Structures are given as C-alpha cells and as structure tokens.
Amino acid sequence: MYRLALNMLFGDRAKLAMLLCGLAFSALLMAQQSSVFFGIMSWTYTPMVNIRAQVWVSDPMVEQVNDAKPLRDTDLGRVRSVDGVAWAAPLHTSFVQARMQDGNFKLITLVGIDADTFAGAPAILTQGRIEDLRLPDTVIVDEWGAALMGRMTVGPDGKPRSMPLKVGDTFEVNDIQARIVGICKVRRAFTGGPFVYTTYDRAKGYTLGARRTLSFMLVEPQKGVTPAELCDRIERGTGLKAWTSDTVIWNWGERSLARNTFWWFWTNTGIPFSFGTAVLLGLFVGIAISGQTFYSFVLENLKYFAAIKAMGAGMGVIARMLFVQAFTAGLIGFGLGAGMAQGIGRAMIEKGMPPFVMYPQILWATFVLVLGISFVSAIIGIIKVSRVDAASVFRG
Amino acid sequence: MSPLAHTIAVRASGVDIFFGTLENQVVALQQADFEARRGELIMLVGPSGCGKTTLLSVIAGTLTPQAGTVEVFGQRLDGLGQEELTAFRRKHLGFVFQSFNLIPTLSVIENVMVPLLIQGRPYDEAHARSLAIIDKVGLKGREDGRPNALSGGQQQRVAIARALVHEPPLLICDEPTSALDKDTGGHIMELVRDLSRSPERCVVVVSHDHRIFRFADRIAEMEDGRISRVVDDPKLLDATHL
Numbered sequence: 001m002y003r004l005a006l007n008m009l010f011g012d013r014a015k016l017a018m019l020l021c022g023l024a025f026s027a028l029l030m031a032q033q034s035s036v037f038f039g040i041m042s043w044t045y046t047p048m049v050n051i052r053a054q055v056w057v058s059d060p061m062v063e064q065v066n067d068a069k070p071l072r073d074t075d076l077g078r079v080r081s082v083d084g085v086a087w088a089a090p091l092h093t094s095f096v097q098a099r100m101q102d103g104n105f106k107l108i109t110l111v112g113i114d115a116d117t118f119a120g121a122p123a124i125l126t127q128g129r130i131e132d133l134r135l136p137d138t139v140i141v142d143e144w145g146a147a148l149m150g151r152m153t154v155g156p157d158g159k160p161r162s163m164p165l166k167v168g169d170t171f172e173v174n175d176i177q178a179r180i181v182g183i184c185k186v187r188r189a190f191t192g193g194p195f196v197y198t199t200y201d202r203a204k205g206y207t208l209g210a211r212r213t214l215s216f217m218l219v220e221p222q223k224g225v226t227p228a229e230l231c232d233r234i235e236r237g238t239g240l241k242a243w244t245s246d247t248v249i250w251n252w253g254e255r256s257l258a259r260n261t262f263w264w265f266w267t268n269t270g271i272p273f274s275f276g277t278a279v280l281l282g283l284f285v286g287i288a289i290s291g292q293t294f295y296s297f298v299l300e301n302l303k304y305f306a307a308i309k310a311m312g313a314g315m316g317v318i319a320r321m322l323f324v325q326a327f328t329a330g331l332i333g334f335g336l337g338a339g340m341a342q343g344i345g346r347a348m349i350e351k352g353m354p355p356f357v358m359y360p361q362i363l364w365a366t367f368v369l370v371l372g373i374s375f376v377s378a379i380i381g382i383i384k385v386s387r388v389d390a391a392s393v394f395r396g
Numbered sequence: 397m398s399p400l401a402h403t404i405a406v407r408a409s410g411v412d413i414f415f416g417t418l419e420n421q422v423v424a425l426q427q428a429d430f431e432a433r434r435g436e437l438i439m440l441v442g443p444s445g446c447g448k449t450t451l452l453s454v455i456a457g458t459l460t461p462q463a464g465t466v467e468v469f470g471q472r473l474d475g476l477g478q479e480e481l482t483a484f485r486r487k488h489l490g491f492v493f494q495s496f497n498l499i500p501t502l503s504v505i506e507n508v509m510v511p512l513l514i515q516g517r518p519y520d521e522a523h524a525r526s527l528a529i530i531d532k533v534g535l536k537g538r539e540d541g542r543p544n545a546l547s548g549g550q551q552q553r554v555a556i557a558r559a560l561v562h563e564p565p566l567l568i569c570d571e572p573t574s575a576l577d578k579d580t581g582g583h584i585m586e587l588v589r590d591l592s593r594s595p596e597r598c599v600v601v602v603s604h605d606h607r608i609f610r611f612a613d614r615i616a617e618m619e620d621g622r623i624s625r626v627v628d629d630p631k632l633l634d635a636t637h638l
C-alpha cells in the first residue's frame with residue numbers, strides 16, 4: 001500500500017513540484033540563514049583563529065576576546081613561573097587611528113606580537129617575511145585591510161578605483177611611521193578594521209600614552225600538559241583568567257574564550273534575534289506552503305481515501321500512507337534545499353562575503369525541522385481523512 | 397435451521413436510520429426489511445430520496461442503523477465496532493460506485509490491486525491476481541495506463557475488477573450504469589450478472605435505470621424509507637414503468 005501511496009504522490013507532478021518547492025525553500029532559508037548567522041558569529045572570535053595559541057591568559061574580568069582589559073607587564077613573569085608553562089608571550093591588541101598618506105584617517109586593529117617567539121603571527125604571508133618585523137618602523141598588513149586602506153586613483157578607463165597598499169608603502173600611527181614589509185592572509189573580524197601586525201614593543205610606541213599595553217598572554221604548555229590542565233594551574237597560581245583556544249562553540253566542558261565570546265555576542269547584541277527571525281520565517285513559510293499544498297493534495301484525494309476506507313482500510317493504514325507521502329516529500333525537499341544552501345554557501349565562500357559556516361548540526365536541525373513540517377502536514381491530512389465517513393463514498 | 401437459511405445472503409430487518417438533529421430530522425429508513433439470496437442479482441429501485449443508498453450503506457457496513465438487525469453471509473453487523481466493521485468490509489465486500497472512484501494518479505492495475513494490498517497481500521501476488529481479473533473484464537493490455545485514458549465503460553470495468561479481485565461474497569453497486577450509455581451499461585450489467593451466478597456470491601444493485609432492470613433476478617421497490625414490494629419477475633416491473 002505504501003508503494004501505491006508513493007505513486008499517488010508522484011502521480012500529480014504539479015502538486016508535487018509545489019510541495020517540494022515549499023519544503024526546499026524553507027530548508028534553504030533555515031540552513032542558509034543559520035549558516036550565515038554562525039558565519040558572522042564566528043567573526044566575533046576571529047582573533048582566536050588568526051592568533052594561534054594553545055592557552056590565552058587575561059585579566060579575570062575579561063569576558064570576550066575583543067574586550068581586552070590590560071594586564072601588568074609583571075604578570076608575564078608570574079605566568080612564566082607556573083609549573084607546566086613552556087613559554088609565555090605578550091600580546092597587544094587595540095583599535096587605533098592610522099593616518100594615510102593622502103591625509104585620511106582609518107581605524108585599524110593593531111596587533112603587537114612578541115618579537116622573540118613571533119607567537120600570534122599570521123599563518124600565511126603572501127608577501128614578505130615575518131622576520132622583517134624586526135627592522136625599524138615595520139608592519140605587516142592583511143590583504144583585505146590593504147585594499148581597504150588603499151588610496152583612490154583614476155583608472156585607465158577614467159573611473160575611480162582603489163589602489164591597495166603594497167609592500168614599501170607607509171602610513172602613520174600617532175605620528176610614528178609604519179612601513180609595510182609584508183602582506184598576510186587572515187580571517188576577517190566582526191569588530192575593528194584592518195589587521196596591522198607589528199612587534200609588541202613597537203606597538204607600545206604606537207599607542208604612546210597607554211600605560212598598560214599587555215592585552216593577553218599567549219602560553220604554550222610543556223609536553224604532556226593539556227591546555228585545560230595548564231589553565232587550572234595558571235588560574236590557581238596567579239589569580240588571572242586562563243582560556244583554551246578551542247573554537248568549537250558547543251564544547252561545554254572546555255573553558256574556551258571563543259565560546260565565551262560567541263555567547264557574549266549572543267546575549268549582548270541583536271544579531272541572534274534578527275537571524276532567529278529569518279529562521280523562524282523559513283519555518284513558517286515551510287509550514288504554510290507545504291502544509292497548504294499537502295492539505296490540498298489530501299483534499300483532492302479525499303474521495304479516494306474515503307473509498308479506500310470503505311473498501312476496508314483502517315485509519316492506521318491510511319495514516320501510514322499519509323506519513324509515507326509527507327515524509328518522502330520532506331526528504332526530497334530537504335535534499336534540494338540543503339543542496340541549494342550548500343551551493344550558495346560555496347559561492348559565498350569563494351566571494352568571501354558574507355561568512356558562511358554550515359555546521360553539520362545546522363543540517364541536522366534543518367532536517368529535523370523539515371521533517372517536523374512534514375509531520376504537521378501529515379497530521380492535518382490524517383485528521384481530515386479521519387473525519388470523512390466511509391458511507392460518503394456513495395454520494396456524488 | 398430451515399433450508400431457506402442456507403440460501404439467504406443478506407437479511408436486514410426493522411432497520412431505522414435518522415439523519416440530522418431532533419428538530420430537523422430526516423427519516424431515511426423506517427422499519428426497513430430486506431433480503432437477498434445467494435447466487436442472485438437483486439436490484440433496489442425507487443424514487444430519488446427514498447433511501448436506496450442508505451440501505452446499501454447499512455448492508456455494506458458503512459452506516460450503523462439506530463434500530464434493527466443486519467446479517468450478511470451469517471455475520472451480524474449490528475453491534476460491531478468500527479474496527480470490526482472495517483475488517484468485515486475488507487473481507488466480504490466489493491464496491492462499484494456511480495462515479496467509479498478510480499484513483500487518477502495510479503495505473504489501472506494499481507487501482508485494481510488496492511483491496512488486496514489493504515488485506516496485506518504481498519505486492520507481487522496482488523499484481524498477478526489483478527492482471528488475471530483485468531484480463532477477465534476484457535481490458536488486457538490496458539493495465540499500465542491511467543484510468544482517465546479509458547472510456548466510461550472501460551473505467552467501470554476497472555472498478556468491477558477492483559470490486560472482485562479479492563473474491564468478496566457480497567458485491568454492492570450504486571448506480572453502476574448511470575454514467576454510461578445504454579449499450580455500455582448493458583455490457584457492464586451482463587458482466588455483473590454472470591458474476592452473481594455462484595452460491596457463494598450475492599450482488600445488490602441500486603439503480604434508477606429501468607433499461608437494466610431486465611438483468612435482475614428480483615427487484616425490490618422502495619418508497620419512503622422501506623421496501624414496499626418485491627417483484628420476482630422483472631418483466632412485470634418493466635411494464636409498469638413503461
């Protein structure tokens with residue numbers, strides 16, 4: 001009977017197409033919006049990704065990675081003396097104004113890294129070498145930032161266009177010259193402008209007045225000590241806060257700075273709300289279109305279901321037929337929608353804008369929700385069919 | 397048990413059916429008595445609204461009477477619950493409807509297979525048996541087409557094949573020929589009459605169509621919710637109506 005149920009469903013191509021469109025569209029909307037949401041939210045902990053360190057140490061009051069509360073330089077020594085620390089390097093991050101050669105000001109994210117270990121240096125340099133940072137007045141700018149900070153010129157076709165900064169170009173931070181010796185590739189961040197890397201000591205110079213410049217400490221555990229273990233020891237030994245660099249935001253057991261950052265933005269900004277609305281919209285559109293189409297499919301077949309009932313099929317059989325039909329449509333619709341979301345996501349990742357992180361969990365959740373839509377549709381159909389009485393088959 | 401008891405296929409006695417609310421009540425059947433014998437084709441005739449379809453629904457077990465008893469091939473229907481009635485229909489009944497009620501999105505053979513699949517028969521067995529009966533009603537070669545591609549007479553043949561594929565003892569037809577022209581209707585009735593010629597079977601046909609009265613072994617006339625007269629020789633009735 002289930003085979004016939006499927007043939008009934010596939011027999012009406014127009015209805016099926018409508019049904020699949022509704023389901024696929026809502027799957028697409030839910031999966032795509034959630035992925036963009038998690039993509040944008042992953043920008044909030046970009047420093048965790050760009051600055052690769054096993055353990056981060058911060059002021060005890062720090063809640064998230066973009067909000068550094070400076071430490072004392074002497075804290076570095078205290079952390080270094082904790083048992084299990086292989087090395088600890090200072091890290092400076094701040095937002096400062098850079099004065100470009102054409103006189104314009106641009107907000108940049110200044111990152112000062114330890115000149116001995118280069119801990120926290122960008123992973124990929126497309127031009128130059130990290131060691132060049134040891135030369136005086138030098139910085140490394142990220143690719144996207146180089147384009148953003150570029151100067152406007154007139155192209156050969158007469159149209160204005162931006163010339164990205166290149167190695168050898170200079171700008172000023174607080175009247176101190178910064179000469180570009182390298183271009184790096186890093187992930188974009190949610191807050192702050194272009195990433196400008198320099199040494200920790202030079203960053204102190206660029207930020208002049210700042211009395212305390214130690215934003216975080218990057219710590220490497222000794223062999224055989226896990227990051228989580230080391231975090232415990234540092235917290236007990238120094239009273240500072242220590243974090244792992246785990247970026248899997250669902251890892252509840254870990255004391256991850258990335259996860260804390262994620263949830264800080266989750267609770268303190270309107271982003272989850274606006275994306276939640278879009279996801280809910282997808283759900284409602286899905287329920288409305290699919291429910292409606294499936295309902296009209298049931299209505300159209302109502303007299304046949306009544307006949308099947310009269311011929312001796314119990315409601316159990318009919319309910320299962322409707323479930324088979326609804327869930328089959330749901331599966332196909334999910335496949336189409338998730339496929340489209342993935343396609344769009346891939347295209348977006350290639351363009352680099354906006355971010356797109358499709359966790360397997362998103363697909364699972366979308367899958368469950370689409371099947372939920374199918375379930376609701378089937379239930380509506382079952383209620384409808386259960387209300388027709390078998391005697392009605394003789395009428396009209 | 398009297399020898400007659402063995403020949404009775406359907407017996408309904410003192411059946412009442414009311415529709416609607418107390419203030420707005422329609423009496424569809426009132427103290428209706430009806431009998432059909434094994435091996436016969438009996439017709440239920442009468443003016444519109446006299447209760448033919450209602451009586452048919454009662455003996456088909458799709459409508460439960462407020463009063464009276466119903467017995468079909470030795471099985472009492474009054475007092476059965478919905479599930480038992482459903483199971484009864486599954487085993488004992490074949491339906492032929494005025495509007496065919498073939499599922500348009502399924503092929504001819506899939507439509508015919510429905511009663512067997514409802515009984516839980518394996519797909520392959522259902523397919524083979526359906527093919528055989530489609531052959532019997534003269535539609536060999538059309539089994540994989542859609543019902544809508546067939547003429548009205550052919551569609552009704554499909555419906556008859558569907559009604560008989562599981563070999564039910566009681567075949568119930570409500571206005572089986574009213575959507576068909578005279579010749580086609582005649583052919584359908586010949587087929588149905590031939591099918592009734594077995595002590596294991598009984599055919600009850602509701603009809604307005606006096607052109608097919610001659611196919612009946614007996615005719616039960618209805619009036620105002622009860623059987624008013626049973627005619628043993630259909631030719632007599634033909635005469636009165638002409």
Ligand SMILES: Nc1ncnc2c1ncn2[C@@H]1O[C@H](COP(=O)(O)OP(=O)(O)OP(=O)(O)O)[C@@H](O)[C@H]1O
Nearest residue numbers: 415416422423424443444445446447448449450451
């Ligand atoms: N479900 C129902 N609800 C209310 N009244 C009904 C219902 N079914 C039948 N009736 C009424 O019961 C009476 C008998 O109806 P029935 O359909 O049995 O007549 P019929 O003899 O089959 O008529 P026709 O020849 O027009 O098909 C009619 O007055 C009809 O209006």
Ligand SMILES: [Mg+2]
Nearest residue numbers: 448449450602
């Ligand atoms: Mg009728």
